[in-house]
Amino acid sequence: MRNYLNIIVAYSIMMLLIILVGIFQSWSIALTIFNYCMISAVMTLGANIQWGYAGLINFGIMGYTALGGLAVVLVSVAPVPEAWSVGGVNMMTCLGIIIIMIFSTRYILKNIQKSKKKNYLIAGIIIVGLILIKIIAGPAIEQIEAVDPAKTGFLGGLGLPVLFSWIVGGLFAAGLAFIVGKVALGLRADYLAIATLLIAEIVVSIIKHEDWLARGVKNVIGLKRPAPYEIDLQTSPWFINLVEKFHSAKLDLANSLSERQDILNQLVIDASSVYVKLCFAGMFLVVVIILLIITQKALYSPWGRMMRAIRDNEEAASAMGKNVVKQHLFIFILGSAIVGIAGAMMVTNDGLFTPGSYRPMRYTFVIWVMVIVGGTGNNFGAILGGFVVWFLWVEAAPIALFFINLFTAHLPETNEIKVHLINSAPYFRFLLVGIGLLLIMRFRPQGIIPEKIIKQ
Amino acid sequence: MDLINAVIVLLNYTIIPALTYGSQLALGAIFVTLIYGILRFANFATGDMMSFGTMFAVLLTYYFQSIGISFGFLPTALLTIPFAIFMMILYMLLIDQTVFKYYRIKKSPPVQLAMVSVGVMFVTQAVIRIIIGPTDRRFLDGEKFILKATEFKEMTGLAEGLTIKSTQMITIVVTIIVVAIMFWFLNKTKTGTSMRAYSDNEDLALLSGIDPKKVVLITWIIAGILATIGGILYGLDKSYRPFVYFNNMLPIFAAAIVGGIGNPYGAFFGGYVIAFAEIFLTYAYKRFLVYILPESLEPNSLMQLLSTDYKFAISFSILVIVLIFRPSGIFEGKRI
Numbered sequence: 001m002r003n004y005l006n007i008i009v010a011y012s013i014m015m016l017l018i019i020l021v022g023i024f025q026s027w028s029i030a031l032t033i034f035n036y037c038m039i040s041a042v043m044t045l046g047a048n049i050q051w052g053y054a055g056l057i058n059f060g061i062m063g064y065t066a067l068g069g070l071a072v073v074l075v076s077v078a079p080v081p082e083a084w085s086v087g088g089v090n091m092m093t094c095l096g097i098i099i100i101m102i103f104s105t106r107y108i109l110k111n112i113q114k115s116k117k118k119n120y121l122i123a124g125i126i127i128v129g130l131i132l133i134k135i136i137a138g139p140a141i142e143q144i145e146a147v148d149p150a151k152t153g154f155l156g157g158l159g160l161p162v163l164f165s166w167i168v169g170g171l172f173a174a175g176l177a178f179i180v181g182k183v184a185l186g187l188r189a190d191y192l193a194i195a196t197l198l199i200a201e202i203v204v205s206i207i208k209h210e211d212w213l214a215r216g217v218k219n220v221i222g223l224k225r226p227a228p229y230e231i232d233l234q235t236s237p238w239f240i241n242l243v244e245k246f247h248s249a250k251l252d253l254a255n256s257l258s259e260r261q262d263i264l265n266q267l268v269i270d271a272s273s274v275y276v277k278l279c280f281a282g283m284f285l286v287v288v289i290i291l292l293i294i295t296q297k298a299l300y301s302p303w304g305r306m307m308r309a310i311r312d313n314e315e316a317a318s319a320m321g322k323n324v325v326k327q328h329l330f331i332f333i334l335g336s337a338i339v340g341i342a343g344a345m346m347v348t349n350d351g352l353f354t355p356g357s358y359r360p361m362r363y364t365f366v367i368w369v370m371v372i373v374g375g376t377g378n379n380f381g382a383i384l385g386g387f388v389v390w391f392l393w394v395e396a397a398p399i400a401l402f403f404i405n406l407f408t409a410h411l412p413e414t415n416e417i418k419v420h421l422i423n424s425a426p427y428f429r430f431l432l433v434g435i436g437l438l439l440i441m442r443f444r445p446q447g448i449i450p451e452k453i454i455k456q
Numbered sequence: 457m458d459l460i461n462a463v464i465v466l467l468n469y470t471i472i473p474a475l476t477y478g479s480q481l482a483l484g485a486i487f488v489t490l491i492y493g494i495l496r497f498a499n500f501a502t503g504d505m506m507s508f509g510t511m512f513a514v515l516l517t518y519y520f521q522s523i524g525i526s527f528g529f530l531p532t533a534l535l536t537i538p539f540a541i542f543m544m545i546l547y548m549l550l551i552d553q554t555v556f557k558y559y560r561i562k563k564s565p566p567v568q569l570a571m572v573s574v575g576v577m578f579v580t581q582a583v584i585r586i587i588i589g590p591t592d593r594r595f596l597d598g599e600k601f602i603l604k605a606t607e608f609k610e611m612t613g614l615a616e617g618l619t620i621k622s623t624q625m626i627t628i629v630v631t632i633i634v635v636a637i638m639f640w641f642l643n644k645t646k647t648g649t650s651m652r653a654y655s656d657n658e659d660l661a662l663l664s665g666i667d668p669k670k671v672v673l674i675t676w677i678i679a680g681i682l683a684t685i686g687g688i689l690y691g692l693d694k695s696y697r698p699f700v701y702f703n704n705m706l707p708i709f710a711a712a713i714v715g716g717i718g719n720p721y722g723a724f725f726g727g728y729v730i731a732f733a734e735i736f737l738t739y740a741y742k743r744f745l746v747y748i749l750p751e752s753l754e755p756n757s758l759m760q761l762l763s764t765d766y767k768f769a770i771s772f773s774i775l776v777i778v779l780i781f782r783p784s785g786i787f788e789g790k791r792i
Contacts, residue, residue: 441572
C-alpha cells in the first residue's frame with residue numbers, strides 16, 4: 001500500500017481538478033477533457049513502452065496517430081460504389097503491384113549475395129513498379145476524385161462497425177512501425193528521433209494529398225459512432241424520464257407547467273451531451289484499463305526484465321544471448337500499435353477525420369512532454385502524464401486569462417498591452433507546457449511518478 | 457534559339473529558386489551542425505530560434521519605417537540585421553546559462569539535451585506568439601526586382617523572360633559572404649581551430665588547454681548570427697510566419713544529416729542538395745521539353761514527376777535513403 005501511496009494521491013488530485021472544472025465550467029467540458037486525457041494516456045502508454053521500457057526515442061507519434069485515424073475512415077465509412085466501379089480495378093491492380101514489389105525485393109534480399117548487382121536489381125524493381133503504378137493509377141485517381149467531389153470523391157471504406165477500426169488502426173500503425181523499425185532502428189538515439197519525425201511527416205503528407213484514399217484535406221465528416229446520437233436521445237422517452245427523475249427537485253421549483261417544460265428541455269439537451277460523452281468515457285476507460293493491465297504484467301514479466309536489461313546495457317544483454325535488434329523492433333511495433341489505437345479512438349470520439357490537423361507540435365512533442373512529465377518507465381506515471389499535461393494544455397488559456405486580468409487589473413480596458421496580452425492568451429499553453437517540461441527535466445528528471453523496480 | 461529559351465526556362469523556374477532556397481537551408485543546416493558538433497545535441501528549437509531572430513528584424517523594420525529610415529533600393533531589414541543578431545545572441549546565451557549549461561556540466565546523454573531543447577522550443581514559440589502573434593507578415597521593402605521578365609525579353613529578344621527578384625540576389629550574395637567568413641574563421645583563426653578540436657575530441661582539447669567556456673560562447677555567437685541571417689533571408693524571400701519557421705526545421709535537419717552532421721561543409725552542401733531535389737522533382741517540365749524536343753514528340757501532360765504537395769516529403773525521403781545507405785552523410789560526418 002505504501003508503494004502506491006504517491007500514485008493514489010497524484011490520481012486523486014487529478015480527478016479533483018477535473019471535477020472542479022465540472023463544477024465551475026460545465027460537466028460537458030469536464031468530460032471532454034477527461035476523454036481527451038484518456039486518449040492522451042493511451043498514446044503516452046505507447047510512447048512509454050518504447051522510451052521507458054526500451055529507451056527507443058520515437059518522434060513519429062503523429063504518423064501513427066494519423067494512420068489510426070485513417071483506419072476509422074477505411075473501416076467504418078460505407079463504400080462508394082460509383083468510385084469503385086470507375087477506379088476500383090486499377091487501384092486494386094496497383095495494390096497487387098506493390099505487394100509483388102515487396103515480395104520480389106524480399107526475395108532478392110534473401111537469396112542474392114551482397115553485390116552491386118543486387119542494389120541495381122532492387123532499384124530497378126522499385127523504379128519499374130513506381131512507373132507502372134503512376135501509369136495505372138493516374139487516370140483512375142482522376143476518375144475517383146471526380147465522383148461527386150463535394151461529398152465523396154474517394155473509395156470509401158468497408159462499412160464495418162467503428163469499434164472494429166480501433167484494432168485495425170493498431171494493425172496499420174504496427175505495419176508502418178515494422179517498416180520504420182527495419183529502416184531506422186539501427187540509428188543512434190537522436191538520429192532515430194529525427195528520422196521518425198520526418199517519416200511521420202511523409203505519412204501525413206501522403207494522407208493529406210491522396211484524396212482518393214480519405215478525401216485528403218477535404219476531411220471526412222459524420223463518421224459512425226459507437227455511442228447514441230444526442231438528437232436520438234433528446235427524443236427518446238426513457239431518456240427524458242431519466243433526466244426528469246434525476247432533476248426532480250429542480251423541476252419541482254418551477255412555477256408553471258410551461259416553465260417546467262422549458263427547464264426540462266434545457267436539461268435534456270445538456271444531459272444528452274453528457275450522456276454521450278459518458279459512453280465514450282466508459283469505452284476509453286475499458287481500453288485504458290486493459291492496456292494498463294497488459295503493460296503492467298509485461299513490465300514485471302521476464303520479458304520486461306529483459307527489455308530493461310537491454311535498455312540499461314545493450315552490450316551486456318547482447319552478450320547474454322538476447323537478440324537486441326529483434327527485441328527493439330518488436331517493442332517499437334508494439335508501442336506504435338498502441339499509439340495507432342489511440343489515433344483511432346480520437347477520430348471516433350471527434351466523429352471527423354481532418355488530416356490537415358495532424359501537426360508535430362500537438363501530436364508528437366506534447367505527447368513526449370506527457371511521457372517525460374509523468375514518469376518514464378512507469379505505466380501509472382505515463383497515464384498520469386497524459387492527464388496532467390492535457391489538462392494544462394486545455395486549461396492554460398483560461399488560467400492565463402485569469403492571471404492577465406489579475407495583474408493588469410489597474411490598467412484601463414483599452415490599454416494596448418492589456419488588449420494584446422488578452423488576445424495572446426491561447427499561446428500561454430506553449431509557455432506553460434514548455435516551462436513545465438524544463439522544470440521537470442531539471443529537478444525531477446525521473447518524472448512525477450518515477451520508475452519502480454519491484455524485487456521479488 | 458530554342459536551346460537558349462529552354463535554358464532560360466530552367467534558370468528562371470528551377471535553378472535560381474533552388475539556389476535561393478538552398479542558401480536559406482544551408483545557413484540553418486550549418487547552425488544545426490555547429491550545435492550538434494560542439495554542444496553535442498540535436499537542437500529541436502532550431503526553427504523557432506531562427507524565427508525569434510527574424511521577429512526582431514520584422515519589428516525593427518516596422519520601427520525604422522515609422523521613423524523614416526530606409527536603405528535605398530535595398531530592404532530596410534538588412535539594416536536591422538546587427539540589432540536582431542545582438543538580441544538573438546543575448547537570448548541564446550540566456551537560454552544556455554539557464555537551461556543547457558546544467559546538462560552540459562553534468563555530461564547528460566545527447567537524448568536528454570534533445571528533450572530539453574524541445575522544452576526550449578515550446579517556450580520560444582510561446583514568446584514569439586505572445587510578442588508578435590501567429591499571423592503572416594511581409595516586411596520586404598525597396599526594389600522588388602533586379603531584372604523583370606519584360607525587360608529581359610526586350611533586351612535579348614528571346615521568347616522567354618528571366619526574372620531575378622532582389623531577394624534572391626540578396627540571399628545568394630549574403631549567404632556566400634557569411635559562409636565564406638565563417639569557414640575562414642573556423643579554419644584560419646586560433647579560436648576556430650580550437651572549436652574544431654573541441655568538436656573532434658573534447659577530452660584531448662581540454663588537455664591541450666582549450667577553454668571550453670570560450671568555445672561554447674563563440675559557438676552560440678556564430679549560431680546566433682547564422683540563425684538570424686538565415687531566418688531574415690527566408691522571411692524576406694517568402695514571408696514571416698512563426699508556424700512556417702517551425703516546419704522549416706525539418707528540411708534543415710534533413711540537409712544537415714544528408715551532408716553529414718557535425719560537418720559544416722557537408723551541411724552547406726546538404727542545403728543545396730535538398731533544395732535542388734525538392735524543386736527539380738516537383739517542377740513541371742512541359743515548357744522546357746517543348747523547346748528542346750521536336751514538335752512530334754511534344755508532351756501533352758505536365759511532365760511533373762511529383763506534385764508540389766510532396767515537396768517536404770521529397771527531402772525527407774532523401775534523408776531516409778541517405779540514412780540507410782550512408783548513415784554518416786555524403787561527406788563524412790560524426791560517427792553514428
